[in-house]
Amino acid sequence: MKLSILFLFVSFISFSQGPDTLQFYFATDEYDSFTMSNEDKARLNNLYKETRILAILGHCDYRGSEDYNLNLSRQRMEHVRRHLKNNGFDVSKSSNEALGESEANSSGLTLAKCRRVDVLFIEPAIEEEEIKEIEELPPPPEPAQPKTGLSKTAIQQFLEDETAEELELDLSLLFVNVSTRVLEESRPEMFRLLEIMQNNPSLNATFHGHVCCQPHPELSEGRARAVALFLREYGISEDRLSYMGHSNNQPKVWPEVTDEDRKQNRRVVVVFTKSDG
Known part of the structure; x- marks a missing residue:
């Protein structure tokens, strides 16, 4: 007997996107050096309330004492966090850090760019999907094969080889230009990376971020941090994860002649190690 077909449109929220970052800059006025502008508040309020806030990171320039700058970066971070909470965002699981002037002397950024707060987040994809009631469900598609060396076989061989200390893989993790958002x-x-970390609890991972074109240590580290925060959001212990940035010092493709060359250099590489014992 032929079944009738039922058409429904269902709105749903998913979080299949990669992390992204909003940056908010602060003035130098000593009486108002940790308050966001109304324009910045509007930028935050434009996010969906279901947005996952992964981290809120406060920064400062190097003027003033180290303790003063650490406290000022904390005030900036807490100001942004409080604004998010008061406007209905869930910040209960966010990683909140006051980094003081830690980047100011090594990042190559201007003083104005150092006076900021970074908000790392995953914004939901709200979609409408047409659902049909049909006689027979089609078979699931074959899983896509990884385009790189991120394979279960390579991981298993690494874990079983008692002499192997590290396994470095150049992932297909490429990023939007001047952004911590993956393509x-x-x-x-x-999600392949997440599955491997979930299925192999003895694996640790260090993520190495890279950029194209011109030096940008902060962005390269931000890309590596975004991958680590993505895994933490899905339950991977932060004790198993670390990250660092290499600016544009280790290009995969050189010279950068085409847009594709530059795209391949906006990447994150992973180095796996094994837990002690």
């Missing part, structure tokens, strides 16, 4: 084509690789 659409790289999102499946994020």
